[in-house]
Structure formats: C-alpha cells, structure tokens
C-alpha cells in the first residue's frame with residue numbers, strides 16, 4: 001500500500017533520527033508530514049463495467065456509500081461496456097492517487113492497466129467478475145456463481161415438473177457474454193441440473209446445445225455478446241422463425257433479467273405466445289425492477305436476487321482489512337479460491353436468492369431494496 005508504506009518510512013526515519021541524534025522530538029517538517037498522512041483518507045477507485053444492466057448503478061452507489069461511511073475517499077466510474085473507456089477511467093484513478101481499486105471489468109483488455117496499478121503499489125479487488133489471465137491482484141468477491149445457474153434450472157425443473165413428466169418438454173438455451181467469466185459458471189451451474197433430463201429425453205433442446213460451456217463453439221452460438229438485450233432479442237426472433245418454428249417452447253433458460261425480458265418481448269410478438277398464459281417459463285437474474293414487474297404479472301417466471309448492498313458492503317470490509325493489513329473476515333461469505341489462469345486468488349462468496357411471484361414482496365420490498373411504489 002502506497003500510503004502505508006510511506007507512513008512506515010516516515011516513522012522509521014523518525015526513529016533513525018532519534019537513535020542517531022539522541023533527539024526526543026521529531027522535527028516540525030516531519031511531524032507535519034505524519035499529520036498530513038493521518039488526515040488524508042485512503043482513496044478507493046471504483047470501476048464498474050456498464051449501466052445497461054441496471055444492477056451496476058446500485059453497486060457503484062452502494063460501494064461509494066459504504067467506503068465513505070468507513071472514512072475512505074471514493075470515486076465511481078462506469079465504462080458503458082467499453083474496455084478502452086474503463087482503462088482510461090482506471091488510468092485517471094491512478095493519476096489521482098488511488099490506494100485501492102475495486103473493479104468489475106468489461107473484459108480481459110483491462111489487464112494492461114491492472115499491471116500499471118499493481119506497479120504503483122495499488123491493491124486490487126476483483127468485484128463480481130473475475131479478472132481473468134491476470135496475476136496482479138489477490139482478492140475476488142462475488143456471489144456463488146454456479147448456484148445462480150442452479151437456481152434458474154431448478155425453477156424450470158419444478159415449474160415443468162420434470163421429475164414426473166411423461167411427455168418431452170421443449171427448452172431453448174441462452175447464455176451471457178463470452179467476455180465475462182461469470183457467464184460460464186452460470187451456464188454450467190444450470191446444465192448440471194438440466195443435462196440429466198436432456199439425456200433421458202424429458203427435455204428436448206431447440207437450437208444449439210452445448211452440454212457445458214467447455215463446448216466453446218456451441219456456447220458462442222447461444223451467448224449474448226456484451227450482455228446486450230438487443231442481441232438476445234434478435235436471436236430469439238431468429239429462433240422463433242427457424243429452429244423453434246414448428247414446436248411450442250415450454251422454457252427458456254435466460255441468464256439475466258435483460259435477456260429474459262428480450263426473450264419474453266420476442267415471444268409476445270409471436271402468435272403462439274401472444275398472451276401471458278401462453279408464454280414459456282423464462283428465468284432471469286439480478287432482480288431488476290422491470291423484471292420484478294414481469295414476475296408480478298406472470299410474464300417472467302423467476303429471477304435470482306443478488307443483493308448489491310451486501311456485496312458492496314462486503315467488498316468495502318475486504319478493502320478495509322487489506323488497507324489495515326489484517327486477515328479479512330467477511331461476515332456472510334464463504335471463503336474459497338478461484339483460478340485466474342495465472343494464479344489462485346482468495347475468493348469470498350455471498351449467497352444468491354431465488355425470487356418468484358410468491359416471495360418477491362418479502363425479498364425485494366420488505367428488505368427495503370425497492371420501495372413498493374417502484375414496483376406497483
């Protein structure tokens with residue numbers, strides 16, 4: 001840590017002078033340096049990837065709020081899904097003298113600027129998305145990623161009663177952005193639950209079927225570049241007039257809320273699914289307000305709520321431990337290790353929550369995450 005290192009140096013210098021000169025008091029200039037450093041708060045840079053997925057706005061605000069509540073200076077920047085822009089924002093943070101960087105990157109194009117930050121002695125926390133192929137950081141904090149996919153798939157399993165189904169049900173598969181490591185974990189978590197039904201013939205996959213994300217070619221065919229809703233909508237429309245033309249879809253595995261709504265909107269424009277009761281079971285993630293409204297109205301079946309307030313609070317607690325040089329103990333998380341391909345990093349996992357029509361009020365309104373009037 002830059003400031004900690006500087007502070008140690010000043011203290012050491014003071015001690016050396018005491019021993020060398022037998023002086024009892026530090027010179028005035030030195031004292032004022034120490035005071036200045038004591039007064040100047042540690043500075044945390046918060047680099048968020050985009051705002052077209054709404055959660056990042058909440059993440060950015062909650063991170064800043066938690067950091068400031070703990071006495072840190074904090075600044076947040078949103079990259080609009082553009083890695084070049086995010087690199088510039090991180091470079092600006094470095095120039096402004098940040099001590100610690102919390103980053104959810106757009107893609108691995110971030111790595112060059114991460115190296116620059118590390119060379120400056122800036123500690124880095126990988127936030128929500130793992131910074132792949134980098135060895136320039138030691139900490140990662142996120143939600144249990146596989147569990148997100150598992151919750152999506154088990155809700156399809158329950159809604160279609162796959163355990164007892166006698167007739168095959170039709171499903172089509174969507175995945176998140178291939179530039180985001182999370183997308184692979186979400187998909188694999190879901191497919192652990194769905195694959196046995198596909199193998200038994202209880203589930204029939206309409207369109208490409210990567211059994212796991214390791215089947216890169218097929219994964220890329222179902223992926224949603226940049227997590228862009230318009231990409232998902234175009235793919236859904238294409239499926240409806242091609243692979244899915246002669247079947248009725250019972251379910252759509254959609255990795256997050258904007259993709260879910262894009263699929264639902266495409267379906268509602270198709271005569272086969274043009275009323276709420278005819279729509280397939282559609283999954284989601286993030287608990288975005290428009291999706292909570294879709295769940296209330298029976299259009300979207302579920303979402304996975306990842307409480308940004310908790311993730312942000314935990315990330316700032318982690319930052320605080322790193323700054324203070326103490327062993328992090330982050331309440332509400334499970335500690336594990338993740339591999340960036342370059343190194344294993346300490347990882348803290350929070351728990352995602354299933355949200356349906358039955359519990360959305362309790363989970364996102366009673367908890368104070370949204371106001372009732374924002375949903376109604």
Ligand code: BGC
Pocket residue numbers: 053055128129180182183227256257285286306
């Ligand atoms: C996050 C999701 C989000 C997606 C798109 C993922 O990395 O974990 O919560 O929906 O990015 O922004």
